[in-house]
Amino acid sequence: PIHHGDNLPPGLWRLSKMLSLKTLLVANRGEIAVRILKTAKKLKLRTVVIYSEPDCASTHVHLADEAVLLSGPPPQVYVDGDQIIEIAKKNNVDAIIPGYGFLSENADFARAVTHAGLVFVGPSPESIEAFGLKHTARELATRAGVPIVPGSKGLVASEIEAVEVAKSLGFPVMLKATAGGGGMGLSTCNTEEEVRKSFQTVKSRGKALFKNAGLFIECYYPSSHHIEVQVFGNGRGKAISIGERECSIQRRHQKLIEECPSPFVMRNLELRRDLCDAAVRLAESIKYGSAGTIEYLVDDDTGSFFFLEMNTRLQVEHGITELCYGIDLVELMLKQADAELSGKKGLSAELLSSIPVGAPSGVAIEARIYAENPVKDFAPCPGTLQHVEWKEIPGSRIDTWIYRGIQVSANYDPLLAKVMYHAPTRQEAIKGMTDILAGSQICGPPTNLEFLSKILADKSFTAGNTLTKFLDTFEHNLSAIDVVSGGAYTLVQDWPGRPTLGRGFCHSGPMDSFAFRIANALVGNPLGVEGLDVTLSGPELRFLGSAIISLCGAPIDAKLDDTPIPMWTRIKVSAGQRLKIGKTTGNGCRAYLGLFGGFLNIAKWFGSKSTAPMVGVGGYQGRQLAAGDYISIRHQIPEVAGDLSIPGHLIPQYPKNWEILFMPGPYDEGYIVPESIDMLYSAEWTVSHNAARGGIRLLGPKPTWARPDGGDGGAHPSNLIEYGYAIGSLNWTGDDPVVFSQDAPDLGGFISSHTIVKGDLWKLGQVKAGDTLMFRATSLEDALVIRNATDLPPVLPQGTRGSGVVHTVPEKGNQPLASYRQKALNEAKGEITFSTGLISMVGCGNYILGSKRDYAPHKPWLFEDFDQITFHRGRSRFAPDQATQGADGAGWIGNGAFGAMDGWKADREMLQILPCPLNANVWKVEIKEGDTVEESHLVAVLEAMKLEIAVRAESPAVGGVVEKILVQPGDSIYRGWKPLWCWSGNLPIEGS
Structure with missing residues (x-):
């Protein structure tokens, strides 16, 4: 990648040394903080940064020599000037540089920095005030002879x-x-x-x-260009212009793609002279000091230009000017501050004159990468970045603060990175930028990465004819799925998940792998490609591109637009259609959506895209799907001759009374008496409501134990010293059995008496609360036959129960009795000392997973096998809260007020819930309890990443009565929370 000013002849500005500025505080965050730190390190300055709690893992915190946590609410701490100045004084700072945003154009802060004996790296407070109000800036421009709108x-x-x-x-x-x-x-x-x-x-x-x-x-002026001129002044009456930039491609009046030089100016070279001369006149008229930008509106028809505003700070897109002119604007700003600190009031005119300000060298393009959803009016999208990969080639420069695992907060601007590319010609610059964006990948919340690539390929852009209204008519045709609603519990899963990862991570993968694999086969995927695992009630999906899908598994209501679709069938979906998967209509509880090509923006985690929701990794953000999620799919799909269906006689049956094959072991004989082992096969077991991906609890008779306690494993006979669990194990947590399913723990200290054979594991994905199970015995030989023949109709071969003990070494001399069991460690009987408890104590008492700098993508855990852990005595004292039951509460309970719960349950079916589709802060609540919802009624206003988001009432909510409001202004809400409760209808979110 190109660095600032490489391979260019040095001028006086580059040769000048830092004299008085030794320690710098960067009063900002994100990519600009990282960008400033790079130059500060180059100049060998000691650096201090500030950060909020959400930014504790941000890159700038690790790059600085000192990092100080700001106290206070995260959205406001970066504009707490008094606190920042106090931090600067405590850390012997010489100067404070604010970058852009936050306090960069706050004259009061600049003045307070100066009064504290420090240098504000930027223009004077008077200059900030002069241009801080746009209507007074227009007056200054008029006096300087600069045309205004x-x-x-x-x-x-x-x-x-x-x-x-x-x-x-x-x-x-x-x-x-x-x-x-x-x-x-x-x-x-x-x-x-x-x-x-x-x-x-x-x-x-x-x-x-x-x-x-x-x-x-x-x-x-709708037919206009947004063109700006970079200026730098020394505060002593001398200013220079350093070329122009084209910034016409904007959404919500914020720039997305910038170029240096402007292609419009390159076709009208006299315009560059006029723009730059006017900019210098304006800067020199107030003796401007430091970097600044004069923004113009340029009429496309006449070439007339008008002053818009002056940004008295470093501009976001300053990097492309640096690439084309071989300068480092941050270095210039720091040297201007050093001159001020040395009592010189600024750089000399001679030094400024040595800076190359003629024609640019080549062309540079910048693309801003935002965490936002282009198909939702660029709504900001905070969340966890599960994968970050940049393609860097000669000529590229990427200013960023993100990395894999970082959390993008809703409190700040959604800018993730600035991707820049410099080349000799504009055509080469476009090609290089296209290659970089195509070769880069960010998985997690939606980004505009693909959207930017579409802009680069547009004919208007390649011709250099883009105006400020360009995006109003730009058709991007992104291939993706817009999640309208997430359903009851919809997860991204692939097969077989992560069966060999271990280390406390669950296997993941589809609960019913049989239906899942058939769904993939129908659409033409390899059997293991990721799909959707739908439980009880499914999502509503809006297809932005064409797709091939299939829906397999338990019978479930599903409609494409308003037309019911068959299950176990390949179906083509056209762009714009909606797939609404409703509730299961009979037995079984899970269905699977296969889609040709899978989900492109879902990252692999340890070789799998499966979601592990209990630990928050894999899949889409490590969680179930929610409204507002965005899933990229294939741009092109193959032509299909027609619908393809699985013959009816090959479709599995989903009964309410299940027969499931299992084998003994590893801990049956010697732990449970033979009569209770027989009981396991003869009893009918009922599935409890506690049935989920982590385990399926069964209700039935209790066993009789063959031993009085668990020995060194614990007090209960079901306790053991920890060993590895197998999927499908019948595990006894005390006297109650649990069948381990896909997200079960892989290690524990309770006995597993039997194990369901692999060929029948798919049935665990379809049993639901109230179903009954009968366990049937089989042999190892028959279990292997079933495992290899899951494409055949289900069979129940007759087999012997066998034994969980596969080999016994008898007691002899000093050698104790040893029993070798299936899927278990050997048990020793005798005087043997075990060291127990430490691993459980660490794993259960501390969260030992992470993605910060101390972790690595291939090792997101703290410890390796055989690491030694030492515990130190602490000095913390517990302060328990003492409380007694209040008389009012006791009376309430005594009068049977808990009966109100029955009424609540009866009413609950009538209630509709408004889900929040993104992480945001509540700015205003515009309704009150008891209000009747009217058409387009403004319900609330949210704020996320500097964007207002209006919540308005739409059908079928109209006419409903607000029952309960669950948030207040200032609250932080998160995707999946239910911030509003009303009698009828969902209230969709719209950007504003």
Whole structure:
């Protein structure tokens, strides 16, 4: 990858040494903090960073010499200027650099830094204030002879005045918060009604985000370019321009792709001179010091340009200017700060003049990678990044803070990385950027990676003709599944999961592998490709691209659009269709959705895409599917001659009364008396409601034990010293049996008396609460036949029960009796000392899995086999809370008020629940309990990653009565939580 200024002749700015600046505090997070630290390290500065609790594992925390945790609510801590300055003073910091965002354009903070005896790495407070309010910045531009967009004269005070100004300017117009930035606090209006509607919204947004409710109005030019000029001033009256950048491709007025130089300017080279001259005039008019950017609106038809604003900070896209001009803007900013600290008031004019400011060398393109969903109006998508892989080639530069396992918080901007590529020509730059994006992969929450690739391939972009309205008509046709609702419990699974991983991780995989593999075979996949494991009630999926699917397993209601579809059949789905999988309609409890090509954005974890929900790894975010999830699928599918179905006589039967084959061992004889072993085969066992992927508890008679206690294993006869568990084991936790299923523990200290044969394990995936089981004996030979013949109709061969003991070494001299059992360790009888408890004590008492820097993708656990663990005596004292039962509570219980639960259960069937489709903070709750829901009623406003998300009522919720509100403003909510409870209907989330 190219580094800043490599292979370019040194100028005075590069040769100058740091004199007074020795320690730097980076008052930011994410990729810009990492970017600044790289230059600080190059200059051999001691670095201090700050971080919030959600950022404790962020890359900048590990790169700095010192990292200090900020106290307070995570969304606000990075703008707590007093706390940051106090940290700087305690750590002997010389200067504070804010980067962009947060405090970078806060004049009060810059002034406080100076008053504390430190240097603010950026422009003076006066410069920040001068350009901080857009309406005053327009006045400064006019004085400097820089053309401005026609608009209101100063701020607009009322809605009536706003309408009058808009009418005089002519539609369309744009309402702008005067203190806004980052694309926030803007609204484009095409009618008087839209002006009235947007006026209060822009005012309230400006007040909430920027503590300033002032707004003004400008003409809106739909056919225009957004072009900006990089400037740098020394604070002593000298400023230079360092080329222009094209930033026209935007969503929500925030940039997605930037270029240096602008392709529009390259076709109109005189325009570069005019843009740059105007920018220098404006910067020098206020003796601007440090890096800054002058933004222009350029009319596509006439080439006329108008001043928009000046960003008095380092710009997000500064990197492509660095690549084309061979400079390091952060280094310049730090050297300007060093000169100020040395009493020189800034860099010399001679030094600034040595910086190359002529024509750019080659072309650089930047693509911003965001955690957002392009098909949901770019809604932000926090979550865990399960896989991160960048393709780096000569000419590339990737500024990022993420890595595999990092958590993307809902508290901050969703920017994950800036991917840049520099080449001699624009065509080569586009090709190189296309290769980088195609070869990079981020798995976890949705990102715009594929969307950006589509832009690069668009004809308008390749021709260099993109305008600010480009995305309004851009058709991207992404191939994916939009999860409308997740169903009761829908997991991504593949076969066979992780049967050999161990180390406390469950096997995972489909509970009914037979139906799962048939579903894959029908669509033309290898049998182990990932699919959906659907329990009891399925998801609703909107297909954004064509697909081939099949649905196998227990009978379940399923419709494609409004047409019922058959099971055990291959079906072609067209883009735009919806598949709604309802509830199971008979016996059995799981169905499986196979899809040709599988799910492309699901990462493998230890060789499998299966979800292990109990430990939160694998699959989609390590959890069940939820509304708002986004699954990438194949772009192209093969042509199929027609539907293909499994013959009816080959489809498994799903009874309510199951017969299941199992074999003895490893711990039957010698642990359970023979009469109770016989009872296991003759009794009818009922499946408890405690039946899940981790185990299926059975209700039935209790056994009689052949020993009084568990010896060294524990007090109960079912206790043993820990050994490895097998899937399908009949495990005794005391007197109660549990059949271990796919997500069962792989190690424990309770006996397993029998084991279900592998050929019958699929039945465990279909038994449900209330079903009955009868265990039938079989031999090892017959079990092997069944395992190898699961494609045949089920059979129940007659076999002997056999024994769990496969070999016995009799007691002789000092050698104790030894019994070798199936799937077990040997048991020794005699005076042998065991060391027990330590592994359980560590594993059960501490969470020993992780993804931070101390872990590795191939080893996400702390310990290796035979590691020695030492426990140290602690000094912590417990402080138990003493409480007594209140008289009111005792009376409530005594009066039988628990009977109210019966009424609640009766009413519950009438209630509909509003799920939250993303992690967010509650900003406003606009309804109250007892309200009747009306059409388009604003229910609540959420805030995530700097985006407002309105929750509005839609059918079938209209007419419902709000029963209970479960959140308040300021609460943090997470995908899967139910923030609102109403009598009827779900309330969908829409971006705003």
